[in-house]
Amino acid sequence: MPVADLLPDALDALHATFGFTAFRGVQEHVVSRVLAGQSTLAVMPTGAGKSLTYQLPAVMLEGTCVVVSPLIALMHDQLRSATANGIRAATLTSADTDREVTIDRFREGELDLLYVAPERASQPHFRELLSKARVSLFAIDEAHCVSEWGHDFRPDYRLLRPLLDAFPQVPRLALTATADHHTRADILAQLGIADDGLIVAGFDRPNIRYAIRPRENAARQLKTLLEENPGPGIIYAPTRARVEQLAETLAATGRRVLPYHAGLSPEIRARNQAAFVASEDMVMVATVAFGMGIDKPDVRFVAHAGIPKSIEGYYQETGRAGRDGDPSVAVMFWGADDFARARIRLSEVEERRQQSERQRLDSLAGLVETAQCRRAVLLRHFGEDPAPTCGNCDNCLEPPGVADMTELARKLLSAVYRTGQSYGLGHLEKVLTGIADDRVLQRGHDQLSVFGIMTEDEKPLLKPLARALQARGSLIPTEHGGLALGGDAREILKGEASVPIVLPPKRERKRRGGASSRDTGANPVGNPLFEALRALRRDLAAEAGVPPYVIFHDSTLREMATVQPASLAAMGEIGGIGSRKLDAYGDAFLAVIRQF
Template identity: 35%
Template sequence: MATSAGRRAERVARETLGLEELRPGQLEAMTALAEGRDTLVVMPTGGGKSAVYQVPALLLDGPTLVVSPLIALQRDQVAGLRRRDERAVRLDAATSKKERDSSFQSLRAGETEFLFCAPEQLTKPDVVRELAAAKPSLLVVDEAHCVSAWGHDFRPDYLRLGAVAEALGRPVVAALTATAAPPVRTEIIERLRMRDPVEIVCGFDRPNIHLRVRRTSGDGEDVVEAVEELAKPGLVYTATRKQTGELAGRLRERGVRAAAYHAGMRRADRDAVQESFMTGELDVVVATNAFGMGIDKPDVRFVVHAQVPGSLDAYYQEIGRAGRDGEPAAAVLFYRPEDLGMRRFFTGGLPDEDALAVIARAIREAGGRTDRKHLRELLGLSVRGVTSLLNLLEKAGAVRLGTRSVSATEDAPPPEEAARAAREVAERHREVERTRLEMTRRYAEIRDCRRVFLLGYFGERLPGPCGACDTCTAGTVSEPEPVSGGPFPVHARVEHVEWGPGEVIRRDEDRLTVLFHENGYRELLLEAVVREGLLREAG
């Protein structure tokens, strides 16, 4: 039965946004936010995440702050709101002082409902003070997976948002993302300091996307030939910047309107490529993972990966850019086992324990509180480098991060002990990353239904083979035996004798896939688990 907040949300959605029928999860999320509940929403791209926060924003007293990592996406959102006669402004590095002062004044006066900014803007004390004076009622964190070191697109500036929420007077927090496996969701909640949040996870399945994996020699010729044959437009993802130019050039030689895109290009050139793709002047963009977040082009007919991605989280986010119009699309992964070696190399680094100890000692010598600038100067590191070390010390329980300040926790261990604990956190994270890479290998090599495996990774279970992947088409998929009975069902909380607590995310006839909180994804033979007593169901 709908609550009064739910009925008001439905009315605003209909009268203001013109939404006669809401999609799965939308009303539940709108209602929770309108009732003042922190809410984490995992909803597929194109599932209506913008409406999820715009409706409660109009129901709650006070302005709404929307944090988004992309200026282009902010620009589109502001333009869309203004077309509906909603007052919305944007704040970035190019905003003049006069525009900034005017925006803050209109927020305080209640004349503007929405302010959009990137997380970098919230590292400035004057910005946070002005926003706090406006008493926002809702803080929206878009692309919330960026807050998680578990995630595939970690952004250090997102780590400060939990402290920002406190500095703003603790408005209701809405965390929105299209892709978040269970450990990412847990870290989003922790990092944003969400209070007893409502979690709404909508179906991950995109049945119109045909999933395929092809073995490759690695010379790129098979990628070029496949892209030639696929319906356009589409995206090709590569592991390196150099490969973007090489593959785009080879495609142009075949008559395909293609261009490269990567973070090392000038902004004007990147913007030109993006605009040409959006308007249909380009058929294919060959890019690193720098391209795609916030790109809302509904008719993308394929996403090709020229190399294996680092995780299924990243893979699912990227293939989700295909077929948003609901029409058939293809996701093709070119797989070479040797490429996994390069990915393992990228997960191999560990932090300098001496640098961690220097930071912990500096905070103690400063009376238990200092600022990030002092620590950067002390170590001669970049903002990202210091932030990464502080992130580990925070996870080890040694420090607490503010918007700019860093303070020791009340029970902070001695500096050397804190450094050891932080390094152990890093070692566990590295092991987790390697298990995620192993799950990517399993996806590429599996002979059973790829979609069943992929959705199982995110904790979602399909009743049977999908019929819309290459293994189903090839007839290599065997109909699974029913596994509804017996121990350790899907979503069961379990405890391993060595790896600690976890959750069963997939259960086959002969094996379990368990996500352990501290040790990542593991596949266990069910017979051995039962025989050796390796797992017990937790309460």
């Protein structure tokens, strides 16, 4: 049957299963290719509905869609949502106690979806199992994990090709939110998908407000962020010790805050994650070990208490905010020491990957130090041609000042060189400002040509300049905490490179909307009907043992509160209410609406 003839059926199934009357973005294009049996790589931003592009065909096609997913937590999260929509789904993981039942259901053709990890999918015995039933589609989620050039390489993804090739008639759908041009080409090659099977939806997440600021006092800055954003949030910290420290400090604000890192026992990690997923206002402080397994749509903010590993990592981690499409914020607090440590770590990377990793770090430094639109810098990194301004990042909302600091940079770099490239910024500042303390005198640094050459006006700019030079790699840390020349330092000293820097904002200046989602109108706070619907949702979720968003998203409750349907038929027209959910919950929500 031609694809065009399948689309009316697909729209009917879309409404019956998910409660939507139309596809979003490239969903229709991807679903059309899958239904036509064509293998595809879809690069779609987080929150664009990637899982729907294989769940809907799984309902429509004969046989079972086998989904390869990297984390058990992610599989179980998607299993809950699929089951709530009436899709026959199961997981086959080491954590499941009913594996034999699942295998029997699969062999009997009683499953629409079967989720497995790449470690299992790449084994010969799993291939043998698949040969005993009908497979309709292979969906490879988080497909960037297959590429050595991806930011989250998983070797077991590289072993999937023999499984796919053993079923040449079954189409392949690879899905990722995070892949640059190089990574996309590698995914296509590794999974045996033709170049014309690539669909790129774009990377923009317009509902996320980006803000990046120098880290002055992380605990105080994060407390302010929590005050401004009452919804659920994730704070990423660089080390386990920092996670514990921040979680304890922020919990003292009265907000429920829990830690998550690989040093905690599996039981504590699972308990904390379950609490976060079920919560409507909790904050998780975590290392990057937390996140890929979270499909929580109502995360209202993501904060970084230090720099991520790359722009790809930043995009993926901030993309965990606002998956439901409601306004959300992403804030990064960074320091020069973040880049210093990152550049030291580069020497530990295998040599053939050092150049690409250095380029990634330089790109991240460019994002952090830019005075331009953050979103535009981010999207250009992924090969897009965005508008020069977005109106929803800190630099667009409050354009910063930019100053040419080339001359001051030459003074600082010259002081670094003439003092032997082994002293920290505090000592260098004394030399440059002409403070002859005992240490300066003992080392004869009062006799240097750079002694006292910095003016009083330049002094407040020295720290932001040093931070910017370390971000771009012109200054690098020594083993004992000093500073040495690196990168393009010699070009700057020779006058062959300029040093524009973003001026730090004045402290008394209120950042207008810089990092708050409270004023975005995401939810009609104070609307008694909306709050009553949320309370019912909480009760139903607790009774079913699922997170509240599995029942309905906030956007669905908002539409209920606005439309106030008087019948099940009218409620069925609201977005996000499929036939299964209408049968299960419709009467209960109608009863609450009638009270108002």
